[in-house]
Each structure stands twice: as C-alpha cells, then as structure tokens.
Amino acid sequence: MELTLEELTDRTGLTVLDHLERQVRIPVVDGLQAQGDLIVIPLAVLDDVEVPARARWRPVPPSGVELLRGAAGGNPHTLVAEPGAAEWTTEVRDRQRLAVGVLRATRPAYLIHPEHGGSGIAPGTYLVRRQRERSTQRGQADFLVAD
C-alpha cells in the first residue's frame, strides 16, 4: 500500500513545506531515484562499491536518520522506516567517494525532505550517494553539491 505524503508526515512527525501536494501517493520504487542532491541506487547496479562484512548496521528508527542537511543548515534529507523494517550503515567503500551510506530494507523505507517531499524505497539494498560538481577553479578538486 502506498502512503500519501500527508500520511507519511503524520506517522513520522516530520514536516514538509506547505506548497507540496499532500494527498499525492508516494510511489515505492525499486530502481534509481533522486531526491534533490541525493540519489538512491540499487547496490546491484554498481560495481565500484563494497560494504565490508564487519560493517555495523543500525536499525532505522521511526523518528528517522538524518542523512544530509542543506547549505543553510536546514532542510535535511531524513530516512525513515517502521520499526524493524530497515537498517543503515555508513561503513561503505565507494570508489567515487560520494557515498552517504547503505540501506538494507525488508519493508518499504522512505526519504523525506521539506522541499522535495517523499521518496518510497522498495525492499532491497541501496547505496545513497551525494551529488558533485566539477570545480571551475584550476587545481581544485570536485566539490559536493549542497542544495
């Protein structure tokens, strides 16, 4: 069953901005999906990422795990799931150096952002990555996007 944005914010106590359509159902997707400057990628799609066998997995609490905050300090991307539905680890080797962490879900998990609304993630294992930009200044490395 797909939740509406209103049901999701009611369940989690998290908020989104008022202009977002609240009655819209949030599709639960098992493929790639982007939420602003974050992207959720099925781990099977990638060959340059490795989760060590000894990685510590932590349950995703219903109150959520804050993955990333925007430039001005507000607008976090928060990962939420029902109790026992998903685990999260930040112990991951990503050759692209863009990994935020890996999600392992047995039931749907959700990403919530005040401006981008909700993203439903189907059971499976996924890498969450940040977005980068090429530096336009000579000699500087690429930098990460913070919207």
Add this chain to the structure above:
Amino acid sequence: MSPSSRQRARRRAGTGRHHAAHLDRWHRAAEIRDEWLRAALHTEPADRETAERAITGLYALLGRRRPRFHWAASPWQAVDLLDEPPIRLGGPVDPTAPWHVAHQLADVAHRLAGRLDERAGPAGTFWWTTERIARTRPPADALAAGVSLAELLVVGVRDSLDRSVHDGLRTPLRAALTEAVGEPPGLRWHGQHDAPWVAYHDVRRRLRPGLFHPDDDRQVDLWADIARSCGWWWPREDVCVVTERTGVAHTEALPGALHGEVRTHNRHGPAVGYADGWGGHAWHGTAVPAWVIEEPTVERIGAERNVEVRRCAIERLGWDAYLDQARLALVAEALDPGNPGCRLQLYELPQRVWGTPARVLLAVNGSVERDGHRRRYGLSVPADLDDPVAAAGWSYGLSGEQYARLLRRT
C-alpha cells in the same frame, strides 16, 4: 491512561467557551508580536535618550555608574570605536578586562530569563504530536486540536520572530560584518534585533498581568526600551558603544508562513542597511555578498565557491541573461530520465571565463518551488562529456547508461 495523557485528553475535551477565550488571547499575542516585528524593522533614527536611560538602568543593576555613550552610524563603524584585545574563550574571566561588564550583563540577562520561564511554566517542553500540529496548522486549528496557548506562543511568537529577525535581519548583517572586519568583537547585544526574546516575555506578561515579580518586570522594561529605541550595542567599562537603528530593512512575506514570518530580500541594494550606506545583502532570504546584488557578472559567478551564492547570483542576473552574457554554446540536450517533460541541457563553458575547461549542465528541479515554478539550476561537469544524460550521471558517480534508468526525481 497516564496522568499526563489524562490531562491532555481533558484539555482536548475543553468546551468551546475555553477555546474561544484562548483564541482571543492568541489574537492579542499575535498583535503584540507584530508590534515587535515592526520595532525590529524600524528605520527611524534611534531614540537616544530612551536608549541611554535604559542602558544606564542595566549598568545600575550591576552597581555601576552611567557610562559614556558613543554613538555609531552602523555596526561597521561601531567596531572601529572598540579598541579591545580579542576575547579568550575557555580561560578564566578577567575582571579587569574592559568587556567584563558585558560578561556580568550576560549573566544578569540569563538569570532573568530563567526566573521568567520558571514563573510562566515550562512552555518550551512539547509533546511531539502537538509540536507538529503547532508548526503545521493555522493557529485556530492548532488550538482546536489540543495545542496549548503556551505552546503556540513558543511557535507563533518566539520562533516566528527568531526566523524573521535573527535568521532574516541579523544573519546578513553578521555575514557582512565578518566579511568587512573579520570576526566582530563579541559580547554585544542587538537592540532592535533582540526583539525575539524580549517580545516572547513581553507577550506572556501582557497576557497575564502580574505574572512576573515586579523587579523582573522592571528589568524586562529596560530590555524592551532598548529593543524599541536603538541598534546593536557593546557595553564596556565606563563606555558603551551604541549603534543607530537600521535605515533600510526590506523584507517579503515568507511564503506559506503561518505566523507572519518575513524574509529579507532586495534586488537593488542592501536588504538591511544603515544611514552610512553600510549593510548586508539578501536574495529571497539567503544572505549573499554585495556583488551578487550590486554587480553580478559571469566572471564572479564562475569564481564563486558556494553553490547557493552562485545560484542566487545567476537568478539575480537571470538564467537567460547569464547564458547570453556568458556566451555559452549549447552542446546537446536530452529528456531528463525520471523527470517527465523536463530537459537536460549541456552548455560549453568558455575556458577564458572560467579558467579551466568545463561544461555546465542545466537541469530542472524535480519538485515545484513555493511560487509554483520549477527551478532551473546549473552544475559544472567535466569538459569531456558530450551527452547531457552522461553528465547528469557523472554528478552522482554514474555512467550515462546507469543514470538513464532513473525512475523518479523529486
């Protein structure tokens, strides 16, 4: 049922008469809040007599005599009048330092706030359920749904003014001051920009006369007089440097605000400024350096490290003007996978302007802005990418084929 939830159930079952009484008091609170917001945005010259009298009153609380007053046109000029050694953090407080008086005053203010909160009850402790309601529903709905008046005052008065005044007015000024003089001398008060905490206590006592001890009422009066009459001030040994009020303060309503919040914005000059011309700039609520508003150029945008500042500068210039002035040539365009109807456009960035070979990918946000439009934004990508889809993929460390499988973008 626990005692606390019984209490809450009783409150929710409260009669319509109680609800109407609470709503009346809330309307009164919102009026007082707006009065304080106007004081924070006030652009008339300072009321020097009132400010000096109230500051002298605070010095008297410390057992000190009236200081000499030095008036400055702006915080930027005030800093020039303060010739003091840097404050060491973490070490013992030096009672002979000229700013020791400010330490004492901070202590007095802190203890006052503690006593006022004690008298008024722990309004700051929320139930997560009512906090969500208080923050997301109009005040009348929130009260009807069981939010207490005390909780509503936290959200609708204190937090509302924090957002408008601290985040809105103080942040661009502080950013401009740091840019001009480095870290500004600490231990200052903000006069009209201290409205949020003064207003919060003022609202509570005006709704319930006699709530605070008369001595505390008198002290609140002193802080309130200062907040209504002058700008930032630096209390020091025997001397107090006080700043004029702002000469300009441009704001717009914060879209979707439930409690009258505003954000700073001026596309033609400082959003918050002083009579001497000094001030801080802001673009739709984001504090930005002056050039973003006064003189946005493709060169400066190219050199800017902060993506948020770059976005504001390009929006100030306008994407179309930016693309035209930067003489960017379209390399290719494609539909954005997962973002129906939206195009990815890859532009060449001239090396002579940007200093290094690169291209810019223009994409459209997956979610609508408050004004109902979708924002176009640009990302720099490596110069050897010719395919917009591959460029979008690169930004997430993916190949074009991988990114082409994107199902959804919000």
